[in-house]
Amino acid sequence: MSTAAWGRPAAGREPAGAALLAWLADSSAPGLCVVTGGAECGKSALLAWLVAHGTRAGTEQERVVHAFVPLAGLSVRGAVWTLADQLGLVARGPEELVARMAADRRPVTVVLPDLHAAADPDALAELVLALNAHEHVRLVVEARSGTAVQGQLADIGAAVMDLDEPQWTDEARRRSWDATHTETTASPARQQAATVVELDDPAALCAADPWQVTAAFDADPEEHGGLRAAWLRAGQSLCRDQEAAERALVLLTALGDAADPRLRPELARLAATAGWQLEWSRVRGDMAPPWPGPVFAMTTAGLPAGQALLADHEGVPRTVDTTDGTPVGRLPQLPGRPTALCVLADSTVLAFDDQGRLHETMLPGAPRPTGLAALLDDGPTPAQRLIDTLRTHLARSPGTALCATPGVVAVGASDGTVHAVTPLSPDEPARTAALHSGPVTALTAFDLPVADDGVTVPLLYSAGADGRVRAWSPTADPQPTPVAERASPVTALSVGHTPRGLALAVAWADGLVELRFLDEGETRHLWPGTAVNALALTAGGSLLIGTDDRLLCLRPQ
Numbered sequence: 001m002s003t004a005a006w007g008r009p010a011a012g013r014e015p016a017g018a019a020l021l022a023w024l025a026d027s028s029a030p031g032l033c034v035v036t037g038g039a040e041c042g043k044s045a046l047l048a049w050l051v052a053h054g055t056r057a058g059t060e061q062e063r064v065v066h067a068f069v070p071l072a073g074l075s076v077r078g079a080v081w082t083l084a085d086q087l088g089l090v091a092r093g094p095e096e097l098v099a100r101m102a103a104d105r106r107p108v109t110v111v112l113p114d115l116h117a118a119a120d121p122d123a124l125a126e127l128v129l130a131l132n133a134h135e136h137v138r139l140v141v142e143a144r145s146g147t148a149v150q151g152q153l154a155d156i157g158a159a160v161m162d163l164d165e166p167q168w169t170d171e172a173r174r175r176s177w178d179a180t181h182t183e184t185t186a187s188p189a190r191q192q193a194a195t196v197v198e199l200d201d202p203a204a205l206c207a208a209d210p211w212q213v214t215a216a217f218d219a220d221p222e223e224h225g226g227l228r229a230a231w232l233r234a235g236q237s238l239c240r241d242q243e244a245a246e247r248a249l250v251l252l253t254a255l256g257d258a259a260d261p262r263l264r265p266e267l268a269r270l271a272a273t274a275g276w277q278l279e280w281s282r283v284r285g286d287m288a289p290p291w292p293g294p295v296f297a298m299t300t301a302g303l304p305a306g307q308a309l310l311a312d313h314e315g316v317p318r319t320v321d322t323t324d325g326t327p328v329g330r331l332p333q334l335p336g337r338p339t340a341l342c343v344l345a346d347s348t349v350l351a352f353d354d355q356g357r358l359h360e361t362m363l364p365g366a367p368r369p370t371g372l373a374a375l376l377d378d379g380p381t382p383a384q385r386l387i388d389t390l391r392t393h394l395a396r397s398p399g400t401a402l403c404a405t406p407g408v409v410a411v412g413a414s415d416g417t418v419h420a421v422t423p424l425s426p427d428e429p430a431r432t433a434a435l436h437s438g439p440v441t442a443l444t445a446f447d448l449p450v451a452d453d454g455v456t457v458p459l460l461y462s463a464g465a466d467g468r469v470r471a472w473s474p475t476a477d478p479q480p481t482p483v484a485e486r487a488s489p490v491t492a493l494s495v496g497h498t499p500r501g502l503a504l505a506v507a508w509a510d511g512l513v514e515l516r517f518l519d520e521g522e523t524r525h526l527w528p529g530t531a532v533n534a535l536a537l538t539a540g541g542s543l544l545i546g547t548d549d550r551l552l553c554l555r556p557q
Contacts, residue, residue: 012172020140023159029159032132032141035143064109069086070114076120076124097127115142207244214238226255233283237511250527282551292551297310300537306538315333325551336355358402360387389429397417408474412443442491459473467488491532
């Protein structure tokens, strides 16, 4: 039960406020409530009251407002990116937002003032209708009476509150309010005078109001030398509150190789004071070198120096040069879509598909036994015995993550457990730890030197759908306190020794990438503007970031 009392709405709107709260509590009521009425009738003030109380700590769950997006002046993409940010999601457009909200079945309440004043009300009305198709989504939408979008939403069986009608006002309380309040309640809508943005000027784009830039690009089909495509590709990050240099860096990461060649050095100059330096990027559609395809899994561990192994949505693993992303080789296609990859010491490649099944293949050019050795040793190899041990444990719960070093091979499962096997003792039972509530979503490992004679101890980092990153050496108990924890699932991990010591990279489902320098206690942040599927640290200290439409290589400044 909430301990925070709800104050009264302004100007005698107690009946309207009570009706909104009753609607929120009624699971059988329509999922869409349209608040309407004429200009200056108090619609925005009523929604401001609802949002102010619904976002406070301690509010009853059924009355919590999870997202509030004033639509005045926003394009559909601007609204999508704002809504996704507030809900801890990453979405490049309306379809992706609807899909991600549909997949997350937790109840959510969204308040959208000023639909009639949006840059594209019709497109946003379509978004509202698409979201309204999902029972766990509640929507409160303000639309002025008499507008086309108000009629469109009212006609689908929504709950309609017309504040011009007398039942929504307590006249006695309104007169009392008017007698003691001479100032009008400010509208919660985002009000900012529109300015003309020079869409061909990178410096102007990075310094301007990002919502106006987004609306301008939405309305203008010209490519502007490639800036439009780059902005729309990474716009959710570009619209975050940040310095112009950080915005220039993100825009640079999204710029395709067909863009005006003058843009890249200009954006690099503008991004000079950002926390990262872009070494190279490969964007969907790039030809020289070619974009390697969507990256769903990636590793640099166990590969020759300067190479990374990655796999796309069709299950094709390939190696690329980490200095510029050029292709090196291609492996046979794996069954299913890979969700995790690792490479064993004998060049065996292990991969999980999206059904949790373990597959194996070999790197091109991997050494194989020949001659008399091949004839005498016809039994299972150490790698095969190790794989058999892992499959025994995975029979209890589907696999979701894996990693390998010379000192340890580990798999994570959908039940939150991690199983670790020593490659030099493949027949020994796996060591198991329950590290997460919910599925393990990522694993990474590092062989930590503990003596001058080369003795190492494996150090595992695991991450889960519970938003926690845990550290565990299979020779000891897991550390009780998470290394990192946020209210967002983790999507990728990578650990490695860099010129600045041991570093841990973490990607979260809300689009944040963190690079933690564990010896220094410093953390760098990056929002690429799209969902991150995979991470890999290079020996030189650069970070590879794999997404559906980009492969990036950045170095912390």
